[in-house]
Amino acid sequence: MSQEKQATERFPYRELIQRMTDISPTGGCRAVLLPAGTPIDECQKLADALKxxxxxxxxxxxxDLQPLDEAAMNAAGWYRK
Incomplete structure (x- = not known):
């Protein structure tokens, strides 16, 4: 691939940020969910930037991340104490 073509092809960060989901499952813990198919090197760059x-x-x-209800979690072996 030529340098000119590489310079014009950019990863669609704006689209990624719009599709990104912010998850806060517990009090100070946060997670960012990126869409399936996001290149792993882009995930790593985002993680490094957030650090x-x-x-x-x-x-x-x-x-893909899907929430489970309590019955599905119990069936998978996750029990509340």
């Missing part, structure tokens, strides 16, 4: 600007960086998750 630079946040005192406690969130966990970066790449892929």
């Amino acid at each position: 630079q600007v946040m005192p406690i960086p969130p966990l970066v998750i790449c892929g």
Whole structure:
């Protein structure tokens, strides 16, 4: 691939940020969910950037994440104490 073509092809960060989901499952813990198909090197770049600007960086998750109800969690072996 030529340098000119590489310079004009950019990763669609704006679209990624619009599709990104912020998850806060517990009190100071945060996670950022990126859409499935996001290149792993872009996930790593985002995680590194968040480490630079946040005192406690969130966990970066790449892929599909689906919430489970209590019955499904119990069936999978996760029990509340």
